[in-house]
Amino acid sequence: MAENRAVVVAVINKKNMFPMTNDKFTNRIWLTVSLLTVGLGFGQTENNEYKKRVLETAEIDYVMSYYTQDGSHASVTGGIGTEKLEDITPTFIIALPLNSDDVLTIDAGISAYSSASSSNLDPFDASGASGGGHDDDDDRAVYAGVSGTPWAASSGASAQDVWSGVTINFSHSSDDRDFSWNAQASFANEYDYTSIGFGGGLSQQFNEKNTSISLTGLVFLDNWNPKYPTEIDSYFEAGSNLNNGFFGPIDILNQSGNIINKNGPNAWQPHVDQLITDTARRTFTGALSFSQILSKNLQLLLSVDLVRQQGWLANPMQRVYFSDKPNFYVGNPSSIPNYTSPKNRDVFQLGDDIERLPSARTKLPFGARLNYYITSSLAVRTYFRYYQDDWGLVSQTASIELPVKFGFGKYTLYPNYRYYTQTAADYFAPYEGHLSTSNFYTSDYDLSAFSSHQIGLGFNYTDVFAKMKFLGFGLKSVDLRYNYYDRSDGLTANITSMGIKFVMD
Amino acid sequence: MKSILFLSLLFVFTSCKVVKPYDMVNINDPDMLLANKKCERFETNFQIYREGASGANGGKSGGGCGCN
Numbered sequence: 001m002a003e004n005r006a007v008v009v010a011v012i013n014k015k016n017m018f019p020m021t022n023d024k025f026t027n028r029i030w031l032t033v034s035l036l037t038v039g040l041g042f043g044q045t046e047n048n049e050y051k052k053r054v055l056e057t058a059e060i061d062y063v064m065s066y067y068t069q070d071g072s073h074a075s076v077t078g079g080i081g082t083e084k085l086e087d088i089t090p091t092f093i094i095a096l097p098l099n100s101d102d103v104l105t106i107d108a109g110i111s112a113y114s115s116a117s118s119s120n121l122d123p124f125d126a127s128g129a130s131g132g133g134h135d136d137d138d139d140r141a142v143y144a145g146v147s148g149t150p151w152a153a154s155s156g157a158s159a160q161d162v163w164s165g166v167t168i169n170f171s172h173s174s175d176d177r178d179f180s181w182n183a184q185a186s187f188a189n190e191y192d193y194t195s196i197g198f199g200g201g202l203s204q205q206f207n208e209k210n211t212s213i214s215l216t217g218l219v220f221l222d223n224w225n226p227k228y229p230t231e232i233d234s235y236f237e238a239g240s241n242l243n244n245g246f247f248g249p250i251d252i253l254n255q256s257g258n259i260i261n262k263n264g265p266n267a268w269q270p271h272v273d274q275l276i277t278d279t280a281r282r283t284f285t286g287a288l289s290f291s292q293i294l295s296k297n298l299q300l301l302l303s304v305d306l307v308r309q310q311g312w313l314a315n316p317m318q319r320v321y322f323s324d325k326p327n328f329y330v331g332n333p334s335s336i337p338n339y340t341s342p343k344n345r346d347v348f349q350l351g352d353d354i355e356r357l358p359s360a361r362t363k364l365p366f367g368a369r370l371n372y373y374i375t376s377s378l379a380v381r382t383y384f385r386y387y388q389d390d391w392g393l394v395s396q397t398a399s400i401e402l403p404v405k406f407g408f409g410k411y412t413l414y415p416n417y418r419y420y421t422q423t424a425a426d427y428f429a430p431y432e433g434h435l436s437t438s439n440f441y442t443s444d445y446d447l448s449a450f451s452s453h454q455i456g457l458g459f460n461y462t463d464v465f466a467k468m469k470f471l472g473f474g475l476k477s478v479d480l481r482y483n484y485y486d487r488s489d490g491l492t493a494n495i496t497s498m499g500i501k502f503v504m505d
Numbered sequence: 506m507k508s509i510l511f512l513s514l515l516f517v518f519t520s521c522k523v524v525k526p527y528d529m530v531n532i533n534d535p536d537m538l539l540a541n542k543k544c545e546r547f548e549t550n551f552q553i554y555r556e557g558a559s560g561a562n563g564g565k566s567g568g569g570c571g572c573n
Contacts, residue, residue: 065547069555089547163570186569193571208523220568283568285560291539296528301539305560307567315571367561369539373531381536387558395558403536412536422557447557454548462535479544487555495551499544 053100054173058504060473061093063109063497071445071491072342074117074150076229078319078351079431079443080340081120081150083491087113103171111163116152119159121317122230123148123348124330146250147331148348151341158227158317163190167197178205184218192317195222199285210293220283226276226316229351231330235270242267250330252350257333268328271353271436278359281311297373307363319351320443322436340431355442357427363389377405387422393447395422399454414458414481421451445489456483466503473502 071083091109098104124146153159165188173180179202186197199218205211227233230246238245242252242262251259252268260267289303321327329336331347338344365387372380385397399418405411425447427440434441458481466474479499486492524532531537540563541549549564553572560566 061543063544063546065544067547067551069551087551093543165569188569190571195569197569208525209529210523218568222568222571224571281568283566285566285568287560287566293524293529293532295522296524297531299532299537299539303561303563305566307560309567363558363560363566365558365561365566371537371539373534373537379534379536383562385558385561387560389557391557393557395556397558405536420552420556420558425557446555452556458542479542481544481548483548485551485555491555493551493555495548497544497547499542 051100051175052177053097054171054177055095055097055103056503058097059095059476060502060504061095061499062091062502063093063499064088064090065495065497067493067495069485069491069493071487071489073430073443073445073448073489073491074120075315075318075355075442075444075446076117077120077123077150078321078349079433079445082116082152082342084116084153085113086115087111101173101175105169105171106166107169108166109164112160113163114153114160116159118161118317119153119155120148120150121158121227123150123154124230125154145331147346149331149345150348151344158191161191163188165189165195178209179203186220192225192227193222194225195220197221201287212289212291214287214289214291216285216287216289218283218285218287220281220285222281222283222311224276224279224281224312224316226279226312228275228316228354229319231350232270232275232354236275240269240273242269253329253331253333253336253347255327255329255336257329257336260328266326268326268350270351271322271325275354276312276316278312281309281313284308299371301367301369303367305363305365305367307361307365309361309363310359313359313361314355314357314442315444316354318355318442318444320353320355320434320441321349321432322352322434322441323432324435324437325352352436353441355444356440357442358391358440361389361391363387376409379403391447392426393422393424395420401458410462412458412460412462414460416454416456416458416483418454419451420454422449424449445491448489450488452485452487454483454485456481458482466505469505470502473504476501476503 067087069083069085072081073079074081074083089109089111091107094106096104125148148154165186167184167186169182169184171180171182181200181202183200184198188195197218197220199216201214201216203212203214234246238247247262252262254260285305285307287303287305289301291299291301293299328350329347330350335344335347339347339349365385367383367385370382374380381401381403383399387395397418397420399416401414401416404413427442428447429441429443431443458479460477460479462477463475466476468475481497483495546564549562553559553565
């Protein structure tokens with residue numbers, strides 16, 4: 001603008017500079033020079049303000065996964081029973097550039113699952129044996145009353161559920177792109193749980209963009225709509241009377257398979273007289289990360305999170321069986337001796353209590369990533385994490401991935417391996433391993449001591465020019481991944497993921 | 506915590522020769538990104554469900570669902 005003002009002044013002063021000239025030719029020259037200078041001035045002003053956009057154009061990512069698992073330590077049935085589960089997770093992530101500095105991202109998806117373990121929140125089927133799985137018709141013929149089993153899915157309403165969630169994120173970058181901040185809000189819902197989250201972060205680059213420090217804070221204000229094991233829920237619903245409600249027409253068996261006197265002093269009853277006392281679960285997360293370029297081919301990231309959780313941290317669906325309490329069953333008495341065997345298809349043990357865990361937990365994970373560019377067709381990506389919390393759980397994670405490019409960089413293969421190990425939480429014991437005198441107890445094998453191996457392969461196709469078009473969007477990249485997971489307690493899982501990125505023309 | 510801080514300061518102040526922007530071609534390769542790919546989020550999620558540890562990997566560290 002200063003240049004433009006100077007040109008105007010020069011035009012005004014022209015007559016003073018050339019007082020004797022007044023011909024049309026001279027005027028035209030001055031006019032032309034003036035316009036050119038003004039034009040150049042505007043052009044230079046625009047160039048000075050030009051910034052590369054943080055996001056050049058709108059992007060749509062469609063990502064999804066198909067996950068299956070199986071195991072024999074279901075937590076809903078107290079640490080034994082089928083863990084068969086399927087989950088599919090279609091998700092859209094839409095990133096919109098609002099201007100050259102700001103980006104709005106909307107991340108919305110669902111997770112639709114069917115779980116044999118969850119179905120056994122209510123394991124009791126009137127048909128005489130639980131549906132699904134490997135039911136044996138001969139067993140059904142032996143017993144024709146109400147029964148269940150931890151070893152097969154029941155027809156319970158909790159067999160299937162859909163988690164749905166949306167996160168909206170706004171980010172802003174400074175003119176020099178060294179500083180950025182973001183804010184986000186999220187909402188998620190499933191049939192027994194609702195979550196509201198919000199937070200934000202700051203990131204600063206310095207040292208000629210060789211060093212970066214980021215700080216993130218997140219808060220989740222979650223709430224249970226608790227669902228309990230059906231026998232425990234029904235007991236309280238019927239006013240602690242085994243002759244009413246669900247138990248009214250049903251016989252309860254003792255360990256010997258004999259029908260008990262429901263009015264007797266030693267009849268089954270849950271261990272405590274109240275269920276959830278606080279339906280809230282609050283999570284506060286602070287995360288600090290530091291990244292450094294170490295050479296032209298090597299870079300490092302160090303990160304630490306501090307997570308504090310408060311409220312009802314146990315899962316009210318999960319049963320616990322005590323070793324110092326007598327056992328009671330519903331179903332076929334002849335199957336009681338085989339209760340812990342997958343051959344048991346028609347008897348179910350009544351839970352002693354739901355799992356109970358402390359109302360607070362502090363987690364402290366440290367992570368490190370080190371990536372090395374070996375050649376234009378090979379890199380190494382590594383990750384290590386040390387984790388500990390105040391429930392006595394300590395774990396280490398190590399993973400490595402070797403991206404191999406081919407086809408002039410358009411295609412990449414990602415062989416990968418991950419090792420994980422953890423100690424048990426203080427409150428874990430297996431089926432029938434807890435004492436009723438304890439304050440806290442769980443038979444959730446996710447909190448047991450184990451190690452796991454995960455091995456997989458990924459494939460990526462990238463077209464930087466996004467030549468292939470669909471409905472006005474260019475196909476930028478396609479990712480496919482498959483991983484196999486093997487846990488030392490016998491749980492195995494398969495996960496297949498895919499991601500497709502489209503960019504707006 | 507102190508050792509992490511010490512390591513961080515060590516890298517900032519002593520170990521590194523500054524890499525100029527024109528030398529960052531390899532560092533800026535998508536496979537050198539110091540984060541997971543978008544479609545890896547599901548692996549991170551199931552690991553959070555099936556394992557006691559979480560966090561320090563750019564993914565969830567608790568909250569948002571009943572499983573952790």
